[in-house]
Amino acid sequence: MTKTITVLPGDGIGPEVTGSAVRVLKRVFEKNACDVQFVEKRIGGAAIDTDGTPLPRDTVEQCAASDAVLLGAVGGPKWDNQSMRVRPEQGLLGIRKALGLFANLRPVKAFAPLIGASPLKSQYVENVDFVIVRELTGGLYFGKPSERRGDHGEKVVDTLAYSVGEIERVVEKAFRLAERRKKKLTSVDKANVLESSRVWREVVNEVSHRHPEVAVSHLLVDSAAMQLIVNPGQFDVIVTENMFGDILSDEASVMTGSLGMLPSASLRKDKVGLYEPVHGSAPDIAGQGKANPLAAILSAAFLLRYSLDMDHEAGFIEKAVLQVLERGYHTADLKVAGEQTKLVNTTEMTDRVIAIL
């Protein structure tokens, strides 16, 4: 049966980096004689320009009928006006919600050739290899009411809402991930203040009975923000609610020396997932061939692993990316260590990865 991947290039460098990732995927499918079709759809600012909405209905329908979605990036100064009622980010929030992608996996791993570029001293970063599992469709970013109040709009509320079921499913995902890794789970909350965090902690403790081999600990979000810096090597899998995960995963993303290297996966219970690089749309360098395609390519590797059961091929891509760096190839955003470093553009970098595959 033909598998379908929907590609949502989005804005800025999105089209360039998804273009690279699709080339890599095509090479893999060719080699393995897989029957996969790619369909491209609009999202974000690009969709606002053509359709007046950041998430056109046929984009949602196409994604819903696909095995996996590969996204570039959304947003840019063109659509940044505060007063605009439609904003590119709504496309991103909307597609996550529409597909029910409740678990956002954000791996943080040090690439040896890039460690020197980290703001942190090498000894803090060397052994870093953890994954943040962020709840993605609940909490403060989706709760209602979210509105102005009072006769003159002088009050405002947002709502952090969770059901036990919403917490349970993402915590379960995190436990399963920890089982396949170093069997260590850190749950982050603010249970000394928030009622929702106390429920979160209870659910984590309950789910832990089903996974006795995983060692669980709880960390307050403010302590977690410190620990990520003073001892990032202690973590294996971190699970936390939407907003805490947003903040902590971005904090963690700068540790490894380049944001341009980080993939992400947004998953649900079945195999359908959305894959996107962690970096933004970088409008300042869009269309110039300067973009680093490696995060998108690594996101494509995640797509193979989580949506198409091609763990082996995912591993090949990851190894190829590491080799390219080891050989000194880098885009402008990366500082690789080594005697002979070679600055390449988006296409050349992609060629290098494909050549190794």
Add this chain to the structure above:
Amino acid sequence: MTKTITVLPGDGIGPEVTGSAVRVLKRVFEKNACDVQFVEKRIGGAAIDTDGTPLPRDTVEQCAASDAVLLGAVGGPKWDNQSMRVRPEQGLLGIRKALGLFANLRPVKAFAPLIGASPLKSQYVENVDFVIVRELTGGLYFGKPSERRGDHGEKVVDTLAYSVGEIERVVEKAFRLAERRKKKLTSVDKANVLESSRVWREVVNEVSHRHPEVAVSHLLVDSAAMQLIVNPGQFDVIVTENMFGDILSDEASVMTGSLGMLPSASLRKDKVGLYEPVHGSAPDIAGQGKANPLAAILSAAFLLRYSLDMDHEAGFIEKAVLQVLERGYHTADLKVAGEQTKLVNTTEMTDRVIAIL
């Protein structure tokens, strides 16, 4: 007229470090022939043990009748049981709220002799000197409803609530602080998702008209979490809502090489304020004379500056603390640079500071 300072030693190392800070203050008042009385009251776990509540009524009354409050730290494993209905932290949240201390100032400044101990490379930390102004009595940590719902408690909500007035007063404080510093204000929010953040941003832009000489910029909280690490030197004053401030100020606190050095001030419109070290109650070293008193001593300097108009004397204390470090004196938690470093205990460290004064 006699001024009154209420001392709330609290738990763990709280009594030791407030003891040191009071000694330093007494020295300053003696030298300047100031008429100041100290009154000690209970808070946190210590108050739970004796009064059954983390914030006895006479503590609130005494604080309310004082010119300033000096707090040690609250909490410890003894009171950490999840199922307990009274928790030490409630004392802290309660006293802030009772006194209406809406602006929490958290300075982050590199001490030259300690820079080597930072997890960040020296070049990232050298010029760091900023203040985070955290809103302290509103937002998600105080909003109602904050409760379980549903027939079986299967849902839970917390509420992030602000009024325009609550936002305005803390933003105004931050602008005034920026005016006395490098005239640069960074407001942190999540305006691409939260309604409360959009109101926050509007208020910041309005208040900025009253302070045309201050350069204002807006940063999303996830970007802020990154920027604090990749370019902390860019900041002067950061203003943000309660929870974002909680997370970001703790993230920022580990940058300078020791948490044991950081003071904080919680202020309102008049001169009354509450001053406390940023570090916790460190129950593992409590009562052993190992605690670093410098954060509490620097909090006392803040007390002089903000509550007693003794800016000059505050500056003397800050210089004395720096000199003590430069001479190589350190408590066990500090790694000072230099040929001759001398490990001292809490009392000796305090003696050193007083000797210089």
